[in-house]
Amino acid sequence: MKTNLSDLPEIGVSSLFEQDVLDGLMQMPKRLQSKYFYDETGDILFQQIMACPEYYLTNCELEVFSKQSSALAERICRPGQSFDLIELGAGDATKSEYLLDFLVRSNVDFKYLPIDISDNILQELKARFNKSLPQLVVQPLAGEYFEMLKVATQESANRKVIFFLGANIGNMDKDQAIDFCHTLRSNLSPGDLLLIGFDLKKHPRIILNAYDDQGKITSKFNLNLLARINRELDSDFDLERFEHYQTYDPETGASKSYLVSLQEQHISIKGQIVAFAINETIYMEVSQKYSIEEIAVIAQRCGFRAGGYWIDSKGWFADVCWEV
């Protein structure tokens, strides 16, 4: 999950990165935070992951949005009532674009507020929509999710429809996901809606392959974080001495990625030495998978009412609507 780091004014972004990296690598077992995957190279590699034949998530959610826009629109709209459609981590909005297009063509009265950490991506998005959907009112909000959600809430009393797509919720462990949904709930008012994209439990090998692609792009994506640490924190990781290792536990639904140290080695990071034993792992990321029943339990625990779900034709991905 991408997170804004600038909400700690006394610590610069790079020193928070340094602190998180050193803290994580001093822990037993070692870990790094997946929010740091997304530097310029990481963004490109993630685009390539989404184009991998094994990485089904994007296509499944695209299918939901392209084929079920009208049902989604019916669920979201209330006759004669305008609303703000706020998308957390909007990125290039490829999925929501189908629905936005449908709403604009249906003359629905709404405003689109994409929130993303990258102002650059938001400006590109706005320029693209200005051309392709000139009637759409786009108000980009660059920054951290909850900070920007507060800005959106202060600026308008309209009913809110929040989108959190792309299975981004899967990059939190189950407890973090519940905390996140609780916080979201506390920022919303009666009548507001939340639409979240969840990747569903399925045959374990399909999940494992999605994160262990033949083209080794996911491996590069993980190793790129070591390259980023080399570049930004003056360290000396030899990428050849680490190997990507993916797991999936069908009982918990957690697919976890690790980097394994292929030999005993010492890495210098900003002058600090981090020792690795042979076969020692760094835990990089969780991609949590859920059943429909587990999703319903989260909704209930966070005080939402279930408001329907839309699933792709393979039954692999669900966009779930919760009501306040």
Ligand code: AVI
């Ligand atoms: C962004 N997120 C939903 C991706 C996922 O499926 O967990 C990140 C990713 N990591 C490796 N492949 C894709």
